[in-house]
Amino acid sequence: MPTWQNRRIIDLFGIDVPIIQAPMAGSSTPELAVAVSEAGGLGSLPCALMSAEQAREAIGVIRAKTKRPLNLNFFCHVPPQHDAVRNMRWRNRLAPYYVEFGLDPEVTPPAAGRRPFDDDYCALVEETRPEVVSFHFGLPERALLERVKATGAKIVSSATTVAEARWLEAHGCDAIIAMGLEAGGHRGNFLTHDVATQVGTFALVPQVADAVKVPVIAAGAIADARGIVAAFALGASAVQIGTAYLFCPEVKLSATYAKALREASDDSTAITNVFTGRPARGIVNRAIRELGPLSADAPEFPLAGGALLPLRTQSEQTGSGDFSNLWSGQAARLAREVPAAQLTRTLEAQALALFGALGT
Incomplete structure (x- = not known):
């Protein structure tokens, strides 16, 4: 039976399948995280729209249903000044x-109501001790980051350019998400605000992989086994998948949102x-x-x-x-409406079969 030859993220996070469920604040649920983790991937809980107490309750639900590794995700934006x-x-x-x-x-x-990572969230991490803590829009201040690292959690953040990837590695990330322009949801950029120069996934991943020593997670328009294999061929050690999981019954979507996803095309x-x-x-x-x-x-x-x-x-x-x-990302048309655990296992099986067919 084929196995994953590149095990850097598998071993780093203690998972079986190098697939990370994107956090997706507002749509993700504890049930989605449980399903992905139980299938061998890394389930994620987005916390930016939750109070620390709400996140604590959600973590309790997850921990009661799975002992597998969990990723808690937080935003790191600077609260804006009032501009009347x-x-x-x-x-x-x-x-x-x-x-x-x-x-x-x-x-x-x-x-x-989106909160940046702060002392309350940090205390939550210290209390619940997730295996992975991921950040969006850079990293929190050094003192908070050191407290997170002291829990033993692996630190991950998103880079949309090579410069951001190098910055994240220099500031203590254990792995870096190379987030291409195709990805759905908020851009993870933090060193640049020029959207016109943002980079596509399959141009970004190999350049980030060449620029840093830590393992790279590819994100953006990856929704089937072909995308996974392509990401690994370009130097990724795992993929982060978001839009494809939005088609799973475990997510929380309005009927209007679900309909829009089903009807989305490549240029929607x-x-x-x-x-x-x-x-x-x-x-x-x-x-x-x-x-x-x-x-x-x-x-x-x-x-x-x-x-x-x-x-x-x-x-x-x-x-x-x-x-x-x-x-939504640009690959919604490639998604299938199946339960999250089934999707995770199917993507793994199909990717490993494709690796085998390609002789890799």
């Missing part, structure tokens, strides 16, 4: 939609900042077409989402995703 002019400009852009939906444009919308997505203030790839809808894709008026991350929330709520009540962030 920019906020007003954004409100003015959205005012016609408020009127259309019968909403009062003068009502102050709720603040967006765009990188936009209109939903949160930070570039992210999602399925094109009315908000992206009419407000972006990239808008200079959108407040800094994560503040843009607050003013959009009433519009999202109103439109979703009628079954519309016009103002919803429908995150």
Whole structure:
């Protein structure tokens, strides 16, 4: 029976299958993490939309159902400074939609709720001791990072350029996610904000693999065995898969979101900042077409989402995703609607069979 020849991530994380389930805040569930971990991959729990107490409860659910390794994921953005002019400009852009939906444009919308990694989250890590802790948008301050490392957790973060990969290695990462332009959700960039120069997965992976000594995890438009084999051929030791897991019954999606994913094609997505203030790839809808894709008026991350929330709520009540962030990578068409454990095992079997057929 074929086996994985490149075991760097398998041995580093203590898993059986070099497949990491992307965290996907807002869509991932404890049940998804359990299913992937039990199938031999690395299940992930996104914590940025949770309080420390909510994350603690979710971790408890996961640990009660599996003893396999777990990845906790956190954001590392710097909280934005209040910019009254920019906020007003954004409100003015959205005012016609408020009127259309019968909403009062003068009502102050709720603040967006994404938290960066802080002392409370760090204490949670120290208490629950996950095997892997991953970060998005760089790394937390040194003192917090050292506390995480002291728990024995392996440290991972996303790089969208070779320069970011080198920075992450120099600052203590045990593995690096090479996140290509094709990936769904928020870009992981932190040294550059120039979206126009971002790199595709299969150009980025080999250059990152050549530039760093730590193992590399490929992410972006990998949804079947062909993508896995290609990533390994280019120097990756594992893959991180997001969009393909969104088709599994364990995720939490609205009917509108699920329908959009099923109908998505290779050119259905765009990188936009209109939903949160930070570039992210999602399925094109009315908000992206009419407000972006990239808008200079959108407040800094994560503040843009607050003013959009009433519009999202109103439109979703009628079954519309016009103002919803429908995150997706460019390979949604390759995904299959099967349970997460079955997907993980099938991807492993098909990838190993393809390696065998290629004589690798």
